[in-house]
Amino acid sequence: MGRQPCCDKVGLKKGPWTAExxxxxxxxxxxxxxxxxxxxxxxxxLLRCGKSCRLRWTNYLRPDLKRGLLSEYEEKMVIDLHAxxxxxxxxxxxxxxxxxxxxxxxxxxxxxxxKLKKMGIDPITHKPLPxxxxxxxxxxxxxxxxxxxxxxxxxxxxxxxxxxxFDTKVDPNKEPEISVESSNISEAxxxxxxxxxPQFETxxxxxxxxxxxxxxxxxxxxxxILMPCAPSSSSTSTSSSNSTNILEDLQLPDFEWSCDYxxxxxxxxxxxxxxxxxxxxxxTLWDDDDFISKLNWLINxxxxxxxxxxxxxxxxxxxxTVTDSESWAxxxx
DNA sequence: AACATCATCAACCGCCATCCA
DNA sequence: GTGGATGGCGGTTGATGATGT
Numbered sequence: 363m364g365r366q367p368c369c370d371k372v373g374l375k376k377g378p379w380t381a382e383x384x385x386x387x388x389x390x391x392x393x394x395x396x397x398x399x400x401x402x403x404x405x406x407x408l409l410r411c412g413k414s415c416r417l418r419w420t421n422y423l424r425p426d427l428k429r430g431l432l433s434e435y436e437e438k439m440v441i442d443l444h445a446x447x448x449x450x451x452x453x454x455x456x457x458x459x460x461x462x463x464x465x466x467x468x469x470x471x472x473x474x475x476x477k478l479k480k481m482g483i484d485p486i487t488h489k490p491l492p493x494x495x496x497x498x499x500x501x502x503x504x505x506x507x508x509x510x511x512x513x514x515x516x517x518x519x520x521x522x523x524x525x526x527x528f529d530t531k532v533d534p535n536k537e538p539e540i541s542v543e544s545s546n547i548s549e550a551x552x553x554x555x556x557x558x559x560p561q562f563e564t565x566x567x568x569x570x571x572x573x574x575x576x577x578x579x580x581x582x583x584x585x586x587i588l589m590p591c592a593p594s595s596s597s598t599s600t601s602s603s604n605s606t607n608i609l610e611d612l613q614l615p616d617f618e619w620s621c622d623y624x625x626x627x628x629x630x631x632x633x634x635x636x637x638x639x640x641x642x643x644x645x646t647l648w649d650d651d652d653f654i655s656k657l658n659w660l661i662n663x664x665x666x667x668x669x670x671x672x673x674x675x676x677x678x679x680x681x682x683t684v685t686d687s688e689s690w691a692x693x694x695x
Numbered sequence: 696a697a698c699a700t701c702a703t704c705a706a707c708c709g710c711c712a713t714c715c716a
Numbered sequence: 717g718t719g720g721a722t723g724g725c726g727g728t729t730g731a732t733g734a735t736g737t
Contacts, residue, residue, distance in 0.1 A: 378705070378731080400722065416723075417706070452725060463725070468704050 375409040379418050383408055387415055388423055421464045428460030432469050440466055441474060445488040 375383075390406035396419070399412035408415060421427075432440065436458055443454040451463035451470075458466065470485075478485040 376707075398722080413708095413723085414706075420724095421705075449726065464705075467726075472703055 373409065374403075374411055374414075376414075379410075379422075383410065384418070384423060387419060391419060391423075417464075421462045426460055427462065427465075432458075432461070432466075432473075436461065437469075437474060440470060441478070441488075444470065444474075444485075 379387075386406045386408055387402070390402060394405070399416040402408070402412050402415045403410045406415070410418075439458060440454060443457055447453050449467075451467045455461050455463040455466050475485040478488075479491070482491050483489070484491050
């Protein structure tokens with residue numbers, strides 16, 4: 363019957379987003395919230411289709427996104443979840459706060475797949491490759507199996523929820539408590555109560571990762587990701603100085619909100635800077651003294667720039683921090 | 696220094712699911 | 717029940733930077 367295109371593609375811009383476009387989109391969403399993406403470009407003054415706007419926002423501009431490489435723990439989670447869910451990236455991403463399906467998909471395709479293959483594990487089936495024994499002579503296959511691959515019968519009968527000590531307080535020096543259980547598991551019925559593997563419960567990360575080749579990729583520890591916004595050139599953000607991520611470039615302040623998801627109220631928290639890395643049950647987003655004023659600045663900034671100038675700056679001074687998976691934007695507006 | 700190749704990831708495309716009139 | 721509108725998802729592409737020759 364011929365489906366209509368998602369938008370009138372005539373005259374619409376494609377390709378990489380400019381800082382100017384980002385700014386318009388951010389401004390619009392900050393002032394109006396998220397609704398009807400189809401209407402967003404017109405209202406925001408963008409020559410993009412709504413789909414493109416939604417993608418740009420969800421994959422890049424959302425302030426609750428983590429940047430940087432996946433931590434070892436996150437990688438392990440991805441592998442494990444992939445073994446259970448397959449290429450359902452959005453489901454996998456829903457268990458990794460601050461990560462998008464696109465990001466995980468990319469990471470899988472560019473990093474994890476190779477690593478698994480290197481280890482003699484089929485990244486699709488998560489079973490040993492036929493020639494795995496030859497490939498991994500230096501590493502006992504049994505060990506790999508124990509560490510990275512769930513026994514087949516376990517995959518099939520994966521029903522009993524196994525918890526990863528979800529109730530313990532966050533230790534900022536340890537891996538974040540990313541867990542399938544702690545995530546929104548309301549879809550548990552549909553997901554057959556996907557849970558962490560027994561390995562997660564009983565094994566140390568170092569054991570988990572034993573044999574998992576991480577030396578090729580500089581590991582970013584959570585405490586590195588959870589950078590305070592102090593000026594630093596050692597930001598772990600993967601964004602280069604040419605980043606087009608306005609939110610990053612803007613040096614926007616952090617703020618915090620309660621982890622009590624039932625109360626989505628935002629807590630603009632200007633204090634506790636020295637305790638920033640101690641997630642005392644709050645999730646840091648941006649942190650600074652004048653968030654509101656900077657927000658106003660962002661929204662009210664004149665548009666007479668050439669697009670780049672406004673957002674140029676020592677972007678490394680603003681480091682995106684770990685946040686909750688639930689977008690603040692949804693509850694904020 | 697110049698060119699070729701590889702790796703990464705943002706963005707696009709097309710399909711599917713859901714909602715609603 | 718039907719079909720259009722919209723949002724969401726997963727696969728793929730292509731631009732760009734990094735690395736190798």
